[in-house]
Each structure stands twice: as C-alpha cells, then as structure tokens.
Amino acid sequence: MEAYVAIGNDSLLALNQLISEKKYSSVFILVDSNTRQFCLPLVQRQADLLISAPVIEIPAGEGGKGLANLEKIITVLLKKNADRQSLLVNVGGGMVCDIGGFSASVFKRGINFIHIPTTLLAMVDAAIGGKTGINYLEKKNVIGTYAEPDAVFVYPHFLNTLSARELKSGYAEIFKHILLSDSKWFHSLVGNPLNGFGESDLFDLIRHSVHFKKSITTEDFRENGLRKILNFGHTLGHALESHSMRGVRPLRHGEAIAAGMTGELFLSHKLAGFPQEDMYAAIVFLRNLFNHIQLKFVPDDLFPYLHADKKNSNEKIAFSLLSSPGHPAGVFYPSHDQVLESINFLLLEFSSAPVQ
Amino acid sequence: MEAYVAIGNDSLLALNQLISEKKYSSVFILVDSNTRQFCLPLVQRQADLLISAPVIEIPAGEGGKGLANLEKIITVLLKKNADRQSLLVNVGGGMVCDIGGFSASVFKRGINFIHIPTTLLAMVDAAIGGKTGINYLEKKNVIGTYAEPDAVFVYPHFLNTLSARELKSGYAEIFKHILLSDSKWFHSLVGNPLNGFGESDLFDLIRHSVHFKKSITTEDFRENGLRKILNFGHTLGHALESHSMRGVRPLRHGEAIAAGMTGELFLSHKLAGFPQEDMYAAIVFLRNLFNHIQLKFVPDDLFPYLHADKKNSNEKIAFSLLSSPGHPAGVFYPSHDQVLESINFLLLEFSSAPVQ
Numbered sequence: 210m211e212a213y214v215a216i217g218n219d220s221l222l223a224l225n226q227l228i229s230e231k232k233y234s235s236v237f238i239l240v241d242s243n244t245r246q247f248c249l250p251l252v253q254r255q256a257d258l259l260i261s262a263p264v265i266e267i268p269a270g271e272g273g274k275g276l277a278n279l280e281k282i283i284t285v286l287l288k289k290n291a292d293r294q295s296l297l298v299n300v301g302g303g304m305v306c307d308i309g310g311f312s313a314s315v316f317k318r319g320i321n322f323i324h325i326p327t328t329l330l331a332m333v334d335a336a337i338g339g340k341t342g343i344n345y346l347e348k349k350n351v352i353g354t355y356a357e358p359d360a361v362f363v364y365p366h367f368l369n370t371l372s373a374r375e376l377k378s379g380y381a382e383i384f385k386h387i388l389l390s391d392s393k394w395f396h397s398l399v400g401n402p403l404n405g406f407g408e409s410d411l412f413d414l415i416r417h418s419v420h421f422k423k424s425i426t427t428e429d430f431r432e433n434g435l436r437k438i439l440n441f442g443h444t445l446g447h448a449l450e451s452h453s454m455r456g457v458r459p460l461r462h463g464e465a466i467a468a469g470m471t472g473e474l475f476l477s478h479k480l481a482g483f484p485q486e487d488m489y490a491a492i493v494f495l496r497n498l499f500n501h502i503q504l505k506f507v508p509d510d511l512f513p514y515l516h517a518d519k520k521n522s523n524e525k526i527a528f529s530l531l532s533s534p535g536h537p538a539g540v541f542y543p544s545h546d547q548v549l550e551s552i553n554f555l556l557l558e559f560s561s562a563p564v565q
Numbered sequence: 566m567e568a569y570v571a572i573g574n575d576s577l578l579a580l581n582q583l584i585s586e587k588k589y590s591s592v593f594i595l596v597d598s599n600t601r602q603f604c605l606p607l608v609q610r611q612a613d614l615l616i617s618a619p620v621i622e623i624p625a626g627e628g629g630k631g632l633a634n635l636e637k638i639i640t641v642l643l644k645k646n647a648d649r650q651s652l653l654v655n656v657g658g659g660m661v662c663d664i665g666g667f668s669a670s671v672f673k674r675g676i677n678f679i680h681i682p683t684t685l686l687a688m689v690d691a692a693i694g695g696k697t698g699i700n701y702l703e704k705k706n707v708i709g710t711y712a713e714p715d716a717v718f719v720y721p722h723f724l725n726t727l728s729a730r731e732l733k734s735g736y737a738e739i740f741k742h743i744l745l746s747d748s749k750w751f752h753s754l755v756g757n758p759l760n761g762f763g764e765s766d767l768f769d770l771i772r773h774s775v776h777f778k779k780s781i782t783t784e785d786f787r788e789n790g791l792r793k794i795l796n797f798g799h800t801l802g803h804a805l806e807s808h809s810m811r812g813v814r815p816l817r818h819g820e821a822i823a824a825g826m827t828g829e830l831f832l833s834h835k836l837a838g839f840p841q842e843d844m845y846a847a848i849v850f851l852r853n854l855f856n857h858i859q860l861k862f863v864p865d866d867l868f869p870y871l872h873a874d875k876k877n878s879n880e881k882i883a884f885s886l887l888s889s890p891g892h893p894a895g896v897f898y899p900s901h902d903q904v905l906e907s908i909n910f911l912l913l914e915f916s917s918a919p920v921q
Contacts, residue, residue: 234878234880238873280632280701283708287701287707287873290873290877290880291876292875292877292878292879293876293878294878294879313672314710315708315709316823317707317709317875318698318706318709318710318711318875319710319711338672344638345639345643347641350674351672352674353673354710355673355674355675375856386761432674432780457730517643519648519673519674521648522590522648523590523648523650549675554690
C-alpha cells in the first residue's frame with residue numbers, strides 16, 4: 210500500500226479526517242523530548258482528536274534509537290492494549306520516524322502508523338519510502354523492516370523551530386535528490402555556490418524531493434534495484450556518522466552525507482566517468498554549505514563501519530555512483546585502495562578549519 | 566514469494582543443491598541445545614555444505630524466544646559480517662523457527678532463511694506460513710513479522726528423536742487442520758476415539774497439514790481474512806500457554822491448543838451452531854489423546870492474557886469459530902460471560918486427574 214502524502218501548512222487539517230475515517234481502535238503518539246515541547250502542541254491544535262491520545266516520549270538524539278526505547282514503546286502499547294487496528298503517530302525527526310515505524314511494524318506483526326516529520330531532513334528523507342530501523346552495537350539501522358505508513362503529513366511550519374545547523378542537514382539530502390534527478394537544476398544551483406539554496410523556494414525543494422523519492426521507492430519498495438541509487442553518498446556517509454557517534458561532537462546525518470557525497474563524487478569520477486568539472490562544482494557547493502564542519506580521523510577508523518554496511522555483498526563494499534548529474538550509474542565495488550583514496554580525498558576537503 | 570516445501574526422508578538432499586544454486590554469500594545455522602546434539606549432525610550428514618557454517622546456539626524451551634536471544638543472534642550475524650545475500654538455516658522446533666525467522670527478517674531489513682523443523686508441531690505449523698515472532702513480557706509472539714523462508718525441509722526422520730509427549734503436541738494442530746478442512750476425515754477419526762491417530766499414515770497427516778496450511782496462508786499471507794480460521798483454538802490456547810509458562814510444569818503448545826479447542830468448540834456450538842454431537846465427539850477424542858494433562862487455575866487468571874491477544878479489536882476478544890466440521894464460520898466476539906462459560910467448560914474437561 211502506497212502512503213498518502215500531504216504537503217503544506219494546511220496539511221494537518223486532513224489528519225483529523227483521516228483518523229475519523231479509518232476508525233482506528235486507539236491512537237498513540239510518539240515524540241522525543243524536543244518535539245513534545247515544540248511540535249506536539251502545534252499538531253494537537255490542528256488535529257484535536259490527538260489531544261487525548263497517550264504520549265510516549267523517548268530521549269532526543271540518535272542515541273534514542275536503540276533496543277531500550279523499542280522496549281519502552283512496545284511496553285506502553287502492550288499495557289494499554291493496543292491492537293492491530295491501533296495507530297501510532299510519530300511526531301519527530303528521522304530518529305522518531307525510524308524507531309516509531311519499526312515498533313509499529315513489528316508490534317503484533319504490524320499496526321498502523323503515520324509520520325509527521327518535524328525536521329527538513331525527515332520531511333524529504335526518513336518519512337518517505339517505508340524504511341524503518343533501530344541502531345545496534347553502534348551500527349545504524351541494522352535492525353529494521355520495510356513498512357509503509359498510512360500517511361505522511363509534511364507541515365513546513367515546523368521548520369521555524371529548527372536551528373540553522375539542523376536545516377542545513379536537510380539540504381544535503383535535497384541536494385542529493387537534485388543531483389540524482391535533474392541535471393539542469395543541479396547546474397543552476399552549483400553555478401552560484403556562495404548562494405547555497407538561497408534563491409530557491411523551500412516548498413519547491415521539499416515537493417521535488419518528496420515526489421522524486423516517492424516515485425523511486427514506490428517502484429522498488431524493497432530495494433532490489435532502482436532504489437539503490439538513493440544510497441549515493443551513504444556508504445561513506447553512514448560510516449562517518451557511525452564513527453562520529455563515538456566522539457564528543459557527533460555529525461548530523463546531512464553533514465555526514467555531504468562529506469560522504471564528496472568522497473563518492475570522487476569515486477563516481479574515477480569509476481563511472483562523472484565529469485571532473487561537475488565533481489568540483491558540486492564539492493565547492495557542498496563545502497560552502499557545510500563550512501561549519503571539520504573532520505578529524507584516520508581513514509582506517511572507517512573500515513569496520515564500511516565492512517558492516519547493509520548494502521555489501523560477499524564482503525565487498527558497495528557504492529551507488531553517478532555517471533553524470535541526473536544519471537545514476539548503478540552499484541560499484543571499488544578496491545580497498547580506491548576506497549582509501551576516496552576517504553583521503555574527502556578528508557582533504559573537510560579537514561580544513563571551518564570558514565567563519 | 567512462496568516458500569519451496571520439500572517433504573520426505575530424502576528431502577534434505579535438495580538442501581545442498583539449493584545452497585549452491587542460490588549463491589548465498591555466507592550461511593549460518595541456528596539451533597537450540599537439544600537440536601544441536603540430536604538433529605544438526607543428521608542435517609550435516611545429508612547437506613555437507615553446512616558443515617563449515619557458524620552455529621548459533623540458544624537455550625531450548627519457550628524461554629529461549631526472547632529479546633536476549635534475538636540480540637545474541639543479531640550480534641553473531643553482525644560480527645561475522647552477514648549481508649543481505651546471507652542465509653540463516655533454522656534447525657529446531659517452533660521456538661527456533663519463530664525467533665530465527667524473526668531475526669532474519671529484521672537483520673539489515675531482511676536476509677534469507679530456511680526452516681528445518683525438527684518437531685511434528687513445527688513441521689505442520691510454525692515452519693509453514695511465514696509468521697515469525699518473539700515473546701515479550703510473557704506475551705507470546707507479541708513482536709514479530711510476516712516473512713517467507715526461501716524453503717522448508719520437512720524430514721520426518723527427526724520424529725524418532727521426539728518423546729511421546731512432544732509428538733502428541735503436534736497432533737493437536739493436525740487435528741485442527743482436519744477439523745477445519747475435511748468433515749469426512751474428521752468423522753472417521755472421532756468415530757474411534759480410543760485409537761487416536763493410530764491407523765493413519767503419519768506422512769499423510771503431515772502432507773495434508775502442510776498443504777492445507779500452505780494453501781490458506783498463500784492466499785491470505787498477512788491475515789486480512791481467510792487465514793484467521795487457523796486461529797481456531799488459539800485464543801484460549803495461547804492464554805492457557807502463556808499463563809502456564811509461569812508455573813512449574815508449562816504446557817506444550819499442542820496441549821494448550823487441545824484444551825483451547827475444547828473451550829472454542831463450546832463457543833462454536835453456542836454462537837455458530839456447531840452440532841452438539843460433533844462437539845462432544847471431538848472433545849472425547851482430544852481428551853483421550855491428551856489424557857496426561859491436568860489444568861489447575863481459576864478462570865480470572867486467563868483474562869489478562871485474553872485481553873492482550875493480537876487478534877482482538879476494540880478491546881473485544883476475538884475467536885475464530887466453526888459452524889460444523891470442515892466449515893469455518895469467521896470471527897466472533899463473545900461477551901465476557903460467554904468467554905467465562907467456555908473457560909469453565911474446558912476446565913471441567915481438563916481438570917480431572919490424568920487417566921493412566
């Protein structure tokens with residue numbers, strides 16, 4: 210079943226209607242400590258059927274996405290007699306959508322759920338496409354399912370609650386979606402790198418990302434082929450993100466993906482013929498957008514994470530690369546030396562002191 | 566994808582061939598402490614590609630089917646770099662099939678698995694139909710998925726390793742399948758209750774059960790309708806089983822289902838017109854087969870479990886009942902008093918001292 214997606218500042222008005230129509234036997238809300246305070250009241254103002262629903266709160270941050278909080282969610286659902294006609298409404302960023310979607314997909318072998326993404330990143334990525342997951346032993350999403358929510362409500366008004374850093378994290382995935390799908394848009398963006406996304410209408414960007422990702426994931430829900438293109442930037446990106454979770458200043462997902470795309474643009478150039486000029490244009494754009502991050506590690510730190518990547522096959526590290534902007538080229542398995550070279554390449558770009 | 570099912574004492578010969586053909590990137594074996602000793606050597610003798618596969622062992626018994634052992638399985642898969650082309654071979658009874666299937670279905674969002682059921686019950690029930698699950702807070706299968714194994718190998722030779730009590734546990738599900746599907750076979754069985762399944766060919770019984778369950782679950786994989794008929798006996802049965810897990814002598818699944826069917830035959834008679842004569846004939850047959858069990862509890866003990874049943878809707882307890890042998894009648898929601906009456910009815914049948 211394909212999820213219903215509503216986008217816009219009036220989107221939440223449809224939520225009450227959906228809840229009445231679907232006759233859910235009971236409704237639960239999942240939030241983290243931030244979204245409970247800043248987002249839930251806005252949701253309940255527009256959808257008053259949610260006012261009396263029990264609220265399950267988990268800690269904010271990637272650390273909240275583990276087995277302990279899965280147990281917490283399942284325990285509440287169990288104690289309050291949630292059944293297969295119940296609904297779980299996930300109000301939060303990617304972390305809440307991922308663990309909430311996973312909990313709903315395995316509780317009694319699957320109950321209904323809805324995503325209300327509250328970050329730009331979750332609006333254009335985590336909430337779309339039906340991947341759920343939790344982290345285990347520092348490995349991201351290593352336990353998970355494919356499960357479609359009943360609906361996704363994208364309410365851009367939430368973006369006012371985000372820090373600049375959090376917003377930028379979302380722009381990394383938006384950039385990836387444009388790079389994968391629209392050569393013209395890509396060139397107009399990178400032609401003016403100091404401007405970032407400044408001239409673009411945020412609604413247009415969100416709408417493009419949602420529709421692009423949805424079209425891909427609807428065609429290939431379980432990632433047997435086409436969907437793999439969305440993994441561009443994510444092999445190195447996930448390793449960077451997982452590794453940084455051990456440090457004092459973990460990277461946001463989009464930050465890790467921006468650095469990951471830099472390394473994978475290099476591999477795209479080397480292995481799939483991605484034009485050098487476009488590679489550097491993309492990297493200058495990304496480096497300008499993410500000028501606040503500075504990476505400090507040795508390449509060998511990443512290999513344990515790279516070898517545990519879900520996409521690998523026969524112990525070879527898998528990369529989804531592009532042959533040019535707008536043209537995904539499929540899955541490649543570079544040699545160890547090529548992977549090492551790509552890490553050194555991205556390190557060179559992202560180890561310099563932040564630009565103020 | 567529908568699972569390939571091979572039945573017979575030469576069935577395991579096809580396992581080697583399947584493993585070579587499918588080009589799995591790595592193979593893992595899940596066993597419990599019993600099946601490692603008594604069954605795994607037999608499997609490896611016929612499928613020598615399994616000799617070098619890492620073996621994951623969990624404790625035998627329903628207590629092994631919890632989060633701690635899920636973590637154990639996932640940890641081994643992770644440390645040994647299992648990927649999406651890996652295979653998990655579950656060698657065991659329903660417990661091993663359920664938790665092994667669940668682990669495989671959520672590890673990296675789903676890897677391949679095969680069931681080699683080693684008990685009669687698992688051959689005719691747990692290994693067929695793609696339900697997976699683990700127990701949580703004493704609730705059976707409250708966390709689970711629907712996921713089809715690549716194949717199921719039913720190797721009846723294993724039945725020689727089982728105790729009489731374990732074998733009988735499997736006969737309960739076989740009886741349920743005959744009662745649901747074949748009025749003529751039902752009447753010929755219960756016409757000679759003291760004989761049990763004595764005259765029947767065990768291969769025929771297994772083949773009928775596998776094919777009947779497979780036909781139902783293929784048509785309605787996610788239990789939206791038709792498949793619910795297989796829950797006959799399981800609302801009271803699961804509650805009895807869960808409750809008995811707290812005591813010193815837990816019931817086997819089939820024993821609980823035999824008692825559960827007794828209560829649900831009563832409800833079938835009261836609510837769906839199941840003929841009284843057939844009800845008593847079925848109960849005499851079951852009581853003779855399970856004359857070694859004796860139930861001691863008060864009806865109120867069961868209600869917390871009944872209210873947590875996965876099949877419920879809007880806090881009403883769901884029962885799949887029959888209108889006559891071979892004719893399932895759909896889902897019913899009896900009143901509290903009717904449920905209470907059915908519990909008292911089965912208690913009357915099953916509280917008497919065991920017949921020697």
